[in-house]
Structures are given as C-alpha cells and as structure tokens.
Amino acid sequence: MFTALVHRGRATYAFFERNWNLTRRYWAWEIVWLLYNIVNALSVTFIGAAAEQITGAKVKFDTNSLLLVLVIGTSVWSYLSVTFDGVTDIINMERWEGTIEYTFMAPISRFTHMVGSCLYAVAHGLLFTLIQLLVIAAFFHIDLSHANYLTALFLLLLGSISFIGFGIGAAILPLLYTEKGMQMSFIVKAVLLLVSGVYYPISVLPGWMQPLARISPATYVLEGLREAIMQGRPLWSPEIWSCTWPLILTGLISVPASVYAFSLAERYAKRTGKLKRNG
Amino acid sequence: MAIQRLLPTLSTPTLADHQEEQDAVLVEEVTKVFMKSRPWLPWQKGKDARTVRAVDRVSLRVKRREIIGILGSNGSGKSTLIRILSTLLIPDSGRVTIFGYDVVRDEAIVRRLINRVSVEASFFKKLSPMENLIYAARLYNLPGRLARERIVSILERLGIGAARIRQPLEDMSRGMQQKVAIARAFLTAPVLLLLDEPTTGLDPRSKLDVQTFVRELREVHDATILLTTHDLEEAEALCDRVAIIDQGRIVALGSVDELKQEVMRQLGLSVPASMHQVFMHYTASHRITEEDILRYGSWEKAFEALEAMREEEE
Numbered sequence: 115m116f117t118a119l120v121h122r123g124r125a126t127y128a129f130f131e132r133n134w135n136l137t138r139r140y141w142a143w144e145i146v147w148l149l150y151n152i153v154n155a156l157s158v159t160f161i162g163a164a165a166e167q168i169t170g171a172k173v174k175f176d177t178n179s180l181l182l183v184l185v186i187g188t189s190v191w192s193y194l195s196v197t198f199d200g201v202t203d204i205i206n207m208e209r210w211e212g213t214i215e216y217t218f219m220a221p222i223s224r225f226t227h228m229v230g231s232c233l234y235a236v237a238h239g240l241l242f243t244l245i246q247l248l249v250i251a252a253f254f255h256i257d258l259s260h261a262n263y264l265t266a267l268f269l270l271l272l273g274s275i276s277f278i279g280f281g282i283g284a285a286i287l288p289l290l291y292t293e294k295g296m297q298m299s300f301i302v303k304a305v306l307l308l309v310s311g312v313y314y315p316i317s318v319l320p321g322w323m324q325p326l327a328r329i330s331p332a333t334y335v336l337e338g339l340r341e342a343i344m345q346g347r348p349l350w351s352p353e354i355w356s357c358t359w360p361l362i363l364t365g366l367i368s369v370p371a372s373v374y375a376f377s378l379a380e381r382y383a384k385r386t387g388k389l390k391r392n393g
Numbered sequence: 394m395a396i397q398r399l400l401p402t403l404s405t406p407t408l409a410d411h412q413e414e415q416d417a418v419l420v421e422e423v424t425k426v427f428m429k430s431r432p433w434l435p436w437q438k439g440k441d442a443r444t445v446r447a448v449d450r451v452s453l454r455v456k457r458r459e460i461i462g463i464l465g466s467n468g469s470g471k472s473t474l475i476r477i478l479s480t481l482l483i484p485d486s487g488r489v490t491i492f493g494y495d496v497v498r499d500e501a502i503v504r505r506l507i508n509r510v511s512v513e514a515s516f517f518k519k520l521s522p523m524e525n526l527i528y529a530a531r532l533y534n535l536p537g538r539l540a541r542e543r544i545v546s547i548l549e550r551l552g553i554g555a556a557r558i559r560q561p562l563e564d565m566s567r568g569m570q571q572k573v574a575i576a577r578a579f580l581t582a583p584v585l586l587l588l589d590e591p592t593t594g595l596d597p598r599s600k601l602d603v604q605t606f607v608r609e610l611r612e613v614h615d616a617t618i619l620l621t622t623h624d625l626e627e628a629e630a631l632c633d634r635v636a637i638i639d640q641g642r643i644v645a646l647g648s649v650d651e652l653k654q655e656v657m658r659q660l661g662l663s664v665p666a667s668m669h670q671v672f673m674h675y676t677a678s679h680r681i682t683e684e685d686i687l688r689y690g691s692w693e694k695a696f697e698a699l700e701a702m703r704e705e706e707e
Contacts, residue, residue, distance in 0.1 A: 121534040128531030132517070132524070139519035139561065216515045219479050220532040221505040384483045387427055390476070 125222040129230025130237075133200070136207070137238065148242065151195075152249050155188035158313065159250060178257050179344060185250055186339045187313040193243040193270065194277055194307060194332055200235025201281025202299045204228060205288040209296070215389055224380065225373060232278045240270075258343065265342035265349050269335055272361045276331030279368025280306065286372075286379040292388060306330055311337075331364045415493050417585055417617035418455035418478065423448055423487030425473055425641075447473040449641035450487070455619060458611055462632035463621040466676050470641040471621040472512075475589045478619065479509045491585055508533075508583035512590040514570040518563040522548060522573045525562065526580060533581040540580065547576045551602055568595045575603055579610060586610060588620040592627060600624075604631055625668040637675040645675045659683060660692040 137144055161168070162180040169175075199206075204227065208214035217227070284302045288295030309323050310316070310332035316324060327333045338357030341347040347354050383389050429443040448470045455461050465471045476482040477489055480500045489496045491503050516525050523544060530540030548558055551572040562570055575591055588607070592600045604627065610616045622628050628635050629649050637645040637652075645652055649668065656666035656674050659681070666674070674681065674692070681695050689695035 117534075124531045124534055124536075128528050131531070132520075132528045135520050135524045135528075136517060211515075211517050212513065213515045213517060215476075215479075215481050215511070216509075216529075217532075219481060219504060219507070219509060220529075221501065221534075222532055223501070381483070384481060387473075387476075387482055389481050 122222075122226050125220075125226045126230040126233070129227060130234045133203075133231065133234040133238070148245060151188075151192045151242070152246050155185075155192065155246055155250055156253060158188050159184045159254060163254065181254055181256050182344050183340065184313055185247070185254075185256065186336065186343060188250070189243050189247055190332065190336055190339065191307055191312055192246050193239045194335075195303060196242045197235045197239035197274060197277050198281045198284070198299075198303045198306075200238055201228075201232055201278055202285045202288065202296075203235070204231045204282070205285045206296050206299070209288055209292065218380075218389055224377060228278075228282060228373065228376075232281070235278070235281070236271075236274050239274075260346035261343045262346045262348055263342075265347060265354055266339055268349060269338040269342060269354070269357065269361070272358065272365065273331050273335035273338075275365035276361055276368050279365060279372045280331070282372035282376055283368065286376055289376070289379050289383055290388060306332055309333075310335075329364070331361055331368070334358075334360045334364075415457070416454050416490075417457045417459065417492060418453065418619065419488075419490045420451055420453040420474070420478075421488045423451045423474075423477060423484045423489055425470075425477060425482060425484050446641050448477070448484070451638070451641070451643055452487075453636060453643060453646070455617060457617055458615060459633050460607070460611060460618040460620065460631050462628035462635040463619065463638055464623075464625070464628055464635055464672055465621070465638035469638045469676070471638055472589055473641075474638070475509065475511075475587050475619070475621060478585075478587055479507060480504055506583060507585045507587060508578040508581050509587040509589065510571075510574050510578045510591040512593050514562075514567070514574040516562050516570065516573065519561050521559045521561055522553065522565075522576070523558045525573065526577055529577045530580055535581070543580055544576070547579055548573070551576055551606070552599065568599055571595055572599060572603070575606065579606060582610075582614050582616070584616055586616050586618045588618060588622075590621055590623065592622070592624060600627065607631060625672055629668050637672065639676045645671075659686060661686070 159181060162177060162184045165171070165177060165180055166175045205214070208217055280302070284299040287298040287302070291298060305326075309319065309326040310330045311319070311327060312332070316327040316333060319327060334357040338354055338361075341351075341353045341357070345353070349358075424446070425448040427445045427447055429445055451470075451474060453461075463471050463474065473482065477484050478491065478496065480496050480503055483497055491506055494502045494506070496503050517528075520528075523541070526544045526548075527537065527540055530544070531537070535543070545555065545558065549555070553569060553572060553576075557565065557569070562573065565573070571591065571594055578586055578588075586607075592603050595603065607618060607620070608631070611618060618631075620628070620631060632649065634646065634648050635652060636643050645655075647655070650665070652671045653665040653668070656662075656671045657664065659674070660666060660670070677696060677699070681692060681699065685695040685699065686692050689698050
C-alpha cells in the first residue's frame with residue numbers, strides 16, 4: 115500500500131518535472147506565447163481606455179469598471195488557455211514528440227499520469243497569468259481597492275478543476291484523431307471562451323448560445339471574479355455562492371466523466387492501433 | 394527470488410515459486426486485423442475498407458531466460474506482435490500471457506514486468522539523456538539518486554560520456570539516441586525485455602556493445618528477451634531460438650542449427666544452410682515445400698518456377 119503510494123507520488127512528480135524541463139528547454143516559445151498574450155491583453159484593455167473616444171460619449175464613462183471587466187476577461191482567457199493546453203498536452207505533446215507508446219506502456223495508472231500533468235498545467239497557468247497581470251497593471255491605473263483577492267484565487271482554483279475535466283475530455287480528440295485532434299482541441303477551447311462571456315455578460319449572446327454558457331465553468335469563474343474584484347464580495351456572499359455551487363457541480367461531473375471517457379478512448383485506440391502513429 | 398530482486402522498488406506482482414517453472418511468454422492463437430480505412434458516410438461503405446491481417450493465429454512459447462529472435466520482412470507482423478506483448482494493442486482473438494498474467498486483463502501487472510526498445514528512439518528530443526532517463530526511472534519507481542548513479546554507469550558503458558549526458562538528445566546521432574533508448578530499458582531491469590530492431594542504425598562496435606549488454610541482462614539479471622531484427626548475424630549470435638514470421642504467421646521456429654539443418658535437407662545441400670538462405674527460404678513469396686522440390690527437381694528450380702507463376706498472376 116505504502117509502496118504503491120510512493121510510486122504514485124514519484125510518477126506524479128515525474129510528469130511535473132518533465133513538463134518543467136520541457137518549458138525550460140522550449141524557453142523561446144514560452145517567451146513568444148507570454149509576449150503574444152500580453153500584447154493581446156493590452157490591445158483588448160486599450161479598447162476600454164479609449165471607450166469614451168470611440169463611442170463619443172457626452173456623459174462621464176465608468177472607465178475603471180470597463181477596464182476591470184476587460185482585464186478579468188483577458189486574464190481568464192490566458193489562464194484557461196494555458197491550463198487547457200497543458201491538460202490536452204497529456205496527448206498532444208506525446209504525439210508531437212513520438213513518446214506516446216512509451217508513456218502508455220509505463221507501469222502507472224492513467225489517473226496518475228493526468229494528475230501530474232494537470233498539476234503542472236495549473237501551476238504554469240497561474241504563473242503565466244500573474245506575469246501578464248503585473249505587466250497590465252503597469253500600463254493602466256486600475257482601482258483595485260475593493261478587490262477581494264482571496265475570493266478571486268478560490269474561484270480560479272475551483273474553476274481549474276472543471277477546466278481540467280474539460281481538458282481531459284478534449285485530450286480524447288488527439289488520442290483518437292492522430293492528425294486533426296490537436297486542432298479540434300483548440301476549437302473546443304475557443305468555443306468554451308466565446309460562450310462564457312469572456313468580455314461581456316452572457317445576456318448579450320444569442321438565445322441558442324445561452325444554454326451552452328450555463329454549462330461552461332468559465333462562465334461562473336468570470337462572473338465570480340467580477341463580483342470578487344469589482345465588488346469585493348467575500349467567499350460566503352450569496353453572489354459568490356451562486357458561482358461556487360455550479361463550479362463544484364461541473365467539477366464533480368466533468369472530471370470523473372472525462373477520466374472514464376478517456377479510458378474508453380484509450381481502449382478503443384489500443385484495439386484499432388491508433389497509439390502507434392505520431393503527429 | 395531473482396525476479397523479485399530485479400524490481401526492488403516497484404510494488405512487484407507476486408511471482409510464486411511454482412511460477413518459476415512457467416513460461417515467460419505464452420502466445421496462443423493470436424490474431425490482429427487492422428482496418429485500413431473506415432468510411433463514415435453510408436455511400437462510401439464498401440469502398441476502401443481494406444483490412445490487413447497483421448498477425449494471423451500466431452502461437453509461441455518462450456521459456457524463462459530464453460533469448461528468442463523474431464525474423465521477418467518489413468510488414469510481416471513482428472512489431473504488431475511486440476506491441477501486443479507491450480500492452481499497446483489488444484488482440485482481436487487469442488490470448489497472451491506474460492509470466493502467467495494476461496496482457497489484456499492484467500495489463501497493469503504486465504507493465505511492471507516489461508520494457509521495450511523500439512526501432513525509433515522515442516524521446517523528448519529537446520531534453521538531455523539524463524532528463525529523459527530520470528523521467529523514465531521515476532515512472533518505474535526508481536528513486537532519483539539511485540537512478541542518476543545507474544544512468545551514468547549504463548550510459549558510460551554504452552560509450553556515452555559524462556559531457557554528453559546533459560546535452561539535448563536532438564544534438565546526438567541516431568545511433569547515440571538508440572543507445573540511450575537501450576539504456577532506458579536496462580535502467581528499469583525488466584524481467585521481459587522486448588527489443589524491436591534495437592540495433593538498426595548502430596555502427597558495428599555499438600552493435601557489439603548492445604549485444605554484450607543483452608547477454609549480461611540475461612546472465613546477471615535473469616531476464617527473458619524477445620528480439621526482432623533484420624540482422625541475421627545478430628540473431629545467430631544472440632538467440633537461443635529463432636521464429637520466422639511471414640505475412641503474420643510463424644512459418645518456422647527452432648534453434649539456429651535446427652533451422653539450418655532443416656533448410657539444408659529441404660534444399661538438398663551438402664553443408665548446413667546459411668541464415669541468409671534460411672530466411673530467404675521461409676519468406677519467399679511462395680513457400681517452397683518438399684513437394685515443390687520433388688516436383689521441380691531442386692529448390693532453385695522450384696523457386697524460379699513459383700516466382701514466374703507469381704509474376705504471371707500479377
């Protein structure tokens with residue numbers, strides 16, 4: 115029992131350490147993506163800064179609120195992207211490097227494999243987003259005096275569980291579709307953000323999109339973060355609870371469902387020989 | 394017990410004393426068919442739905458501590474068989490057990506007993522040999538410090554000096570990368586080592602190094618080794634028995650001497666056949682039987698006649 119636990123711990127750390135080593139070795143790409151995300155976030159946030167000029171508003175505009183909505187949106191976009199990519203890399207990266215067979219042959223459970231990769235994805239995503247936020251903060255004078263950081267961090271971490279669930283689900287695509295699976299997982303991520311009201315309330319979405327928004331965990335993370343940062347809501351407030359329970363529910367459903375679906379997909383891949391081919 | 398000694402840190406599956414006498418590998422009537430293309434649209438059904446029978450009712454028994462070679466042309470089914478043994482493919486029918494454990498039902502246990510070296514060195518090419526091997530060692534439950542010591546020692550024995558150990562693998566030649574792949578398999582001291590064309594692309598000296606290592610793994614660590622190769626000299630030098638596989642079927646199985654004697658008898662030679670002749674004999678497009686030889690007068694004549702018939706059919 116104890117030996118099995120030690121083995122699981124070592125294997126989990128193996129994935130974390132391997133991904134860290136890959137991040138170090140691909141440092142140039144890390145800088146490219148970080149810069150790309152920062153530039154993207156800045157360009158979106160400048161829209162907020164220029165809102166009065168763009169709209170020609172005669173009355174005073176609440177620029178700070180608009181800036182906060184956009185900063186929260188760009189941050190969640192970055193965090194979700196990096197975390198989601200990190201989780202789908204369970205397969206994408208192995209396909210790319212040609213190591214999938216070796217990893218799948220190792221004496222570890224797929225769950226351990228996923229835990230190690232997901233822990234790194236969350237840590238990587240948090241660090242990436244923090245750097246982005248620090249840079250944006252240097253460009254704009256945003257009033258964060260009401261922000262409740264504890265609630266914000268709690269919601270981001272709680273939302274990560276559901277992101278991981280959705281990410282594992284999306285990782286099935288590159289497992290089954292050797293050549294096009296990676297592109298398919300990008301589409302899943304983009305659609306998830308679109309329907310979740312990344313820079314806007316979901317009420318502006320067309321009616322047929324709104325049920326999708328209600329099952330997306332990103333919707334609740336975004337709504338909760340706006341409440342926490344802009345209104346300073348504490349963890350126990352009804353506004354935050356209305357975002358917390360759907361996140362708990364999506365986490366409880368999405369993670370086991372995705373792990374189970376992944377195990378079925380892995381078995382199918384082993385029946386049809388889809389593990390063999392590399393991307 | 395030797396097998397348990399090999400896996401000191403893994404939660405080793407119990408290999409009871411009576412299993413000492415068991416076969417290391419038992420393959421019973423295993424078949425694997427691949428669907429080359431599966432159309433989605435109804436009007437495309439029946440079009441391009443080509444099937445390939447990669448392994449066709451193969452049976453094979455490998456004894457503990459045996460080194461068995463599997464020879465065959467490209468696409469003959471060797472690698473598919475190795476993948477089935479590695480738990481990477483599920484057979485359509487038949488059964489495979491490794492030390493009594495079923496590769497499908499007891500997959501998790503089997504994975505603790507095996508390791509595999511494939512023809513392409515599967516690594517994270519940006520990472521160094523040390524980073525790749527530490528990752529592998531942790532997956533196989535080896536503590537970091539012990540793994541580092543073993544990695545340095547094995548790589549040095551394979552001619553990869555300390556200076557190269559921390560450089561990215563992509564800067565190494567294919568042969569060097571293959572040596573690192575071999576080191577990775579040896580690092581975890583498997584009780585069944587599956588070597589799928591491990592020395593392809595290696596220089597003669599490196600081949601000898603690997604062969605010495607393979608023998609040592611059997612002698613010192615009690616391992617059973619299943620080796621697929623195109624290198625007939627290697628098969629002759631290393632293997633206790635050789636199976637020749639053609640179009641997914643095992644067409645010959647025996648010790649090198651037995652096969653040579655058999656082919657000598659069938660070809661009517663005065664000296665034992667070479668391994669080259671053995672291989673060509675069993676993998677000819679038409680298997681040349683004793684009846685063919687009697688019918689056409691000699692092996693050469695039968696070969697010519699049957700090849701001519703094949704060309705005519707084509």
